Amino acid sequence: MxxxxxxxxxxxxxxxxxxxxxxxxxxxxxxxxxxxxxxxxxxxxxxxxKFRGGWSAVSALDPDTRVRGVIAFSSGNHAQGVAHAATLHGVPSVIVMPSDAPKLKIDNTRALGAEVVLYDRAIEDRDKIGTRLAKERGLTLIKPFDxxxxxxxxxxxxxxxxxxxxxxxxxxxxxxxxxxxxxxxxxxxxxxxxxxxxxxxxxxxxxxxxxxxxxxxxxxxxxxxxxxxxxxxxxxxxxxxxxxxxxxxxxxxxxxxxxxxxxxxxxxxxxxxxxxxxxxxxxxxxxxxxxxxxxxxxxxxxxxxxxxxxxxxxxxxxxxxxxx
Amino acid sequence: MxxxxxxxxxxxxxxxxxxxxxxxxxxxxxxxxxxxxxxxxxxxxxxxxKFRGGWSAVSALDPDTRVRGVIAFSSGNHAQGVAHAATLHGVPSVIVMPSDAPKLKIDNTRALGAEVVLYDRAIEDRDKIGTRLAKERGLTLIKPFDxxxxxxxxxxxxxxxxxxxxxxxxxxxxxxxxxxxxxxxxxxxxxxxxxxxxxxxxxxxxxxxxxxxxxxxxxxxxxxxxxxxxxxxxxxxxxxxxxxxxxxxxxxxxxxxxxxxxxxxxxxxxxxxxxxxxxxxxxxxxxxxxxxxxxxxxxxxxxxxxxxxxxxxxxxxxxxxxxx
Known part of the structure; x- marks a missing residue:
């Protein structure tokens, strides 16, 4: 760094x-x-x-990796930043959000072009869902800060x-x-x-x-x-x-x-x-x-x-x- | 023009x-x-x-005229634009406002450095007050648009x-x-x-x-x-x-x-x-x-x-x- x-x-x-x-x-x-x-x-x-980090990460991927899409866990600003950056790059994005996230944030993330995957915080493991999806579809995980x-x-x-x-x-x-x-x-x-x-x-x-x-x-x-x-x-x-x-x-x-x-x-x-x-x-x-x-x-x-x-x-x- | x-x-x-x-x-x-x-x-x-017009008008005055100050009639955005522009030029400004203008606007105009002169809309003539003040003090009138x-x-x-x-x-x-x-x-x-x-x-x-x-x-x-x-x-x-x-x-x-x-x-x-x-x-x-x-x-x-x-x-x- x-x-x-x-x-x-x-x-x-x-x-x-x-x-x-x-x-x-x-x-x-x-x-x-x-x-x-x-x-x-x-x-x-x-x-x-968050759009800065989202764009930076998506644009830094090599094109063959990027075209398969990206994935992020977020119910907030990182979700929107990654979704918008991916859509503007013409590649798919999957955002994993808790099902009790505010409806407006879910709607916005979808409207920015992401596929929103909801999970139940009480009984489901977010990381397991994300890892499975990433593996199945070849998505790259964009972490929020680290x-x-x-x-x-x-x-x-x-x-x-x-x-x-x-x-x-x-x-x-x-x-x-x-x-x-x-x-x-x-x-x-x-x-x-x-x-x-x-x-x-x-x-x-x-x-x-x-x-x-x-x-x-x-x-x-x-x-x-x-x-x-x-x-x-x-x-x-x-x-x-x-x-x-x-x-x-x-x-x-x-x-x-x-x-x-x-x-x-x-x-x-x-x-x-x-x-x-x-x-x-x-x-x-x-x-x-x-x-x-x-x-x-x-x-x-x-x-x-x-x-x-x-x-x-x-x-x-x-x-x-x-x-x- | x-x-x-x-x-x-x-x-x-x-x-x-x-x-x-x-x-x-x-x-x-x-x-x-x-x-x-x-x-x-x-x-x-x-x-x-309105700050654009205020700055333009104040800065266009010849320095001998400007130093005596400016005057405007306004209870709103023009008042604040002229007051701020005058203060930044280091010259006095008088803003003639109706006494029933919102207190916040009067306070703001004062805080931006203007002398606020209040008049009673029902019984006083704004133009007469302005003309008298302009004449007494050599102030230049900054009209709001024309x-x-x-x-x-x-x-x-x-x-x-x-x-x-x-x-x-x-x-x-x-x-x-x-x-x-x-x-x-x-x-x-x-x-x-x-x-x-x-x-x-x-x-x-x-x-x-x-x-x-x-x-x-x-x-x-x-x-x-x-x-x-x-x-x-x-x-x-x-x-x-x-x-x-x-x-x-x-x-x-x-x-x-x-x-x-x-x-x-x-x-x-x-x-x-x-x-x-x-x-x-x-x-x-x-x-x-x-x-x-x-x-x-x-x-x-x-x-x-x-x-x-x-x-x-x-x-x-x-x-x-x-x-x-």
Whole structure:
């Protein structure tokens, strides 16, 4: 895993992934107590940065392998990113989803061209189903984060941040990244090391699901005690990955942990001041910048707003945090 | 009023206004029955395209005039665009607003650096107040649309559309523009005439406030019968301007009129599929593309999503149009 793989991924993504804008608002600067810039990956294809990793992985396969198709396990943003990338490559994708996943996400994944295979979480083994299908049909498994070409794809976001920070005259700042398994965080960290060494990636997580923050603090991989029950579902994983953790341990600053209420309030500020839609797990980094400013160094901070796939009901909850 | 003024404005705006992205979604393509692209001016500074015209007008003043400051009448997006542009130029701005304007808008305009002068709509004459202040302090009035440098600033959005359409391989399409007094529509029309003659601007308006559509149909300026009572407040004006109408009459295709309910449903689709926040008046053009496809020609359509300054309550109304 190195910077050359990220640059190669950037070449493959050119003209396919969006170069998402870096937004700001004087109102958010004031709340954050410093200049605040938001990298708007919610505006990426499929509504999250996951399209970068999906495209990178699918495009990196040799054509004979790719034509047989790909498979992924996901009920969320990775599913949509892989499905859309596969369809645009003209190859089949199978997404294995729990049968109790939200209907909208199942419908969307299908509409993006995937074959959705549902399984019953209580009685069926996801991995067994996936392994069988992969073997029968010759599908390639695209893992959500602990996979070099996925990390490389997510790292392209970091190359853009380095460039866009330079355009704003920022050469020293914390870059706050919503962190699940660490694919995006480690990819961005590698890109910044190469192209903007004064910028430092820092993982942001919700309370009670701060596996990466604790792993970085203790120097070894530790796990979350539970795996559900957070509104920040997009960034809940058991533990940082075997590939991603060593990169984060070498390059990242300490993690920042925010409450669910802070994530909702950050969504409301993004609505009000930036006119973008974030999901709770996509707003944790903004919450860290707005409500935990004392843990951040420097005159400027960059926030990666990782996704916007949120149901109307959850968005109403965010709006409810605003006065009036 | 000509293309050279728009190009000069683009030079002045460089590094100050955002080049807003052109977004799309396969889900919206399907709803619209053709490829649909959204120019996201809600992501412009101050949440609407009005910052372009404000910056253009303020930056075009000679320095001795500019230093005395500017004045505008507006309770909405023009107020914020002018206030922010003036503050960034380091010159004072006075915004004359009705005392019953939403508190949030008054607060925001102040926070952007303007001196807000409130007047009572029932008993005071706005123009008289403005004229007196302008005379006393040597302020320059920045009109909202019927002013060449404002039209030139809004036209820079059209230069970007011409460029971005080219990048997408689109050389023939209708460009749907939310239309109040016609500053943006006429500016875009002039820019397209020069840089993308296969693209044609078309004004979009809400029902009962379709002055421009009717003016284009009859070939002469006609007025709306009323001036309030629309949720699309951002694009409600008495009639197209003396400067803007002749340009629109020469260059634009017929207007498209949508219902308020369609505007709300378009806001919901923009939330769901593009992860952007639109106000009702900023979503009329998207509503036209999604719900009046039979009035549109060609395989592709471009929609200018002009603004996103919407209150939480109105946004909830938009979300309420979604199932579940």
């Amino acid at each position: 190195n910077i050359d793989m990220i640059r190669a991924a950037a070449n493959r993504l050119k003209g396919h992934a969006r170069r998402t804008p870096l937004l700001s608002s004087p109102f958010l600067d004031e709340l954050a107590g410093r200049r605040l810039f938001v990298k708007t990956e919610c505006l990426q294809h499929t509504g999250s940065f 996979e070099p070409q996925v990390i490389a794809g997510q790292g392209t976001c970091g190359l853009e941040i380095a460039e866009q920070a330079g355009e704003q005259g920022i050469d020293k700042a914390d870059v706050l990244v919503n962190c699940g398994g660490g694919g995006l965080t480690s990819g961005i960290a590698l890109a910044l090391e190469a192209d903007a060494p004064g910028l430092r990636a820092r993982p942001c997580e919700p309370e009670e699901f701060d596996d990466t923050t604790r792993s970085l603090a203790t120097g070894q991989i530790v796990s979350n005690t539970r795996l559900s029950g957070s509104i920040c579902d997009a960034i809940i994983t058991p533990a940082p990955g075997e590939l991603t953790f060593p990169i984060m341990a070498r390059l990242c600053g300490p993690g920042i942990v925010v409450s669910e209420d802070e994530a909702l309030r950050a969504m409301a500020q993004a609505f009000l001041r930036l006119k973008i839609v974030l999901e709770p797990g996509g707003a944790v980094s903004l919450a860290a910048a707005l409500f935990h400013a004392d843990q951040i160094d420097g005159d400027a901070v960059i926030v990666v707003a990782t996704g916007g796939n949120v149901d109307p009901d959850m968005f109403r909850r965010a709006l409810d945090t605003l006065p009036g | 000509n293309i050279d003024m728009i190009r000069a404005a683009a030079n002045r705006l460089k590094g100050h206004a955002r080049r807003t992205p052109l977004l799309s979604s396969p889900f919206l393509d399907e709803l619209a029955g053709r490829r649909l692209f959204v120019k996201t001016e809600c992501l412009q500074h101050t949440g609407s395209f 002013e060449p440098q404002v039209i030139a600033g809004q036209g820079t959005c059209g230069l970007e559309i011409a460029e971005q359409a080219g990048e997408q391989g689109i050389d023939k399409a209708d460009v749907l523009v939310n239309c109040g007094g016609g500053g943006l529509t006429s500016g875009i029309a002039l820019a397209l005439e020069a840089d993308a003659p296969g693209l044609r601007a078309r004004p979009c308006e809400p029902e009962e406030f379709d002055d421009t559509t009717r003016s284009l149909a009859t070939g002469q300026i006609v007025s709306n019968t009323r001036l309030s009572g629309s949720i699309c407040d951002a694009i409600i004006t008495p009639a197209p301007g003396e400067l803007t109408f002749p340009i629109m009459a020469r260059l634009c295709g017929p207007g498209i009129v949508v219902s308020e309910d369609e505007a709300l449903r378009a806001m919901a689709q923009a939330f769901l599929r593009l992860k952007i926040v639109l106000e009702p008046g900023g979503a009329v053009s998207l509503a036209a593309a999604l719900f009046h496809a039979d009035q549109i020609d060609g395989d592709a359509v471009i929609v200018v999503a002009t603004g996103g300054n919407v209150d939480p309550d109105m946004f909830r109304r938009a979300l309420d149009t979604l199932p579940g």
